[in-house]
Amino acid sequence: MTLEEFNALSEREAREVLTPCVNIAEWVEALIHARPFASTEAAVAVATQASENWQPEAVSRALAQHPRIGERVQGDSREAALSRAEQATLGLGAQQTADALLQGNQQYEQRFGRVFLIRAKGRTPDEILMHLHRRLQNSDAQEWRETAEQLQQITLLRFRELLR
Numbered sequence: 001m002t003l004e005e006f007n008a009l010s011e012r013e014a015r016e017v018l019t020p021c022v023n024i025a026e027w028v029e030a031l032i033h034a035r036p037f038a039s040t041e042a043a044v045a046v047a048t049q050a051s052e053n054w055q056p057e058a059v060s061r062a063l064a065q066h067p068r069i070g071e072r073v074q075g076d077s078r079e080a081a082l083s084r085a086e087q088a089t090l091g092l093g094a095q096q097t098a099d100a101l102l103q104g105n106q107q108y109e110q111r112f113g114r115v116f117l118i119r120a121k122g123r124t125p126d127e128i129l130m131h132l133h134r135r136l137q138n139s140d141a142q143e144w145r146e147t148a149e150q151l152q153q154i155t156l157l158r159f160r161e162l163l164r
Helices: 002-007 011-018 025-034 040-050 057-062 078-088 095-112 125-135 140-162
Strands: none
Touching: 002 040, 011 025, 011 140, 025 040, 040 140, 057 140, 095 125
């Protein structure tokens, strides 16, 4: 979709295309009400600002929509399609790495009580596994910050792709 097409969407239509980027209503509403944007850079700047300092409750709501890393995403929602595309680059052919990610996910969920979230795009399975093991050593506060940062990266990538 072009920037001009995005600017011309009704509020309802804009909400429908933005929510799969991240299921945080405050972020979606901030972008809807900041339109029209003069440039993609201006839109991304607003998206970035609106994603700063997300509260744990908002991050938790958004995490409910994210699959485990390495897990085959089911469903036909726009969010599921985005997750499948992002994880497709992982090429999880090595069973050993896939098994290690599954085990790491389980450890993470036991430790932090939520799904492990990381921007998969541009990372190899081994890199993701390294980050997973490192993040298992984080304090709760450190991990909330890092999870929010990863969610922001995913959201901004999805938003940029939306405007291509």
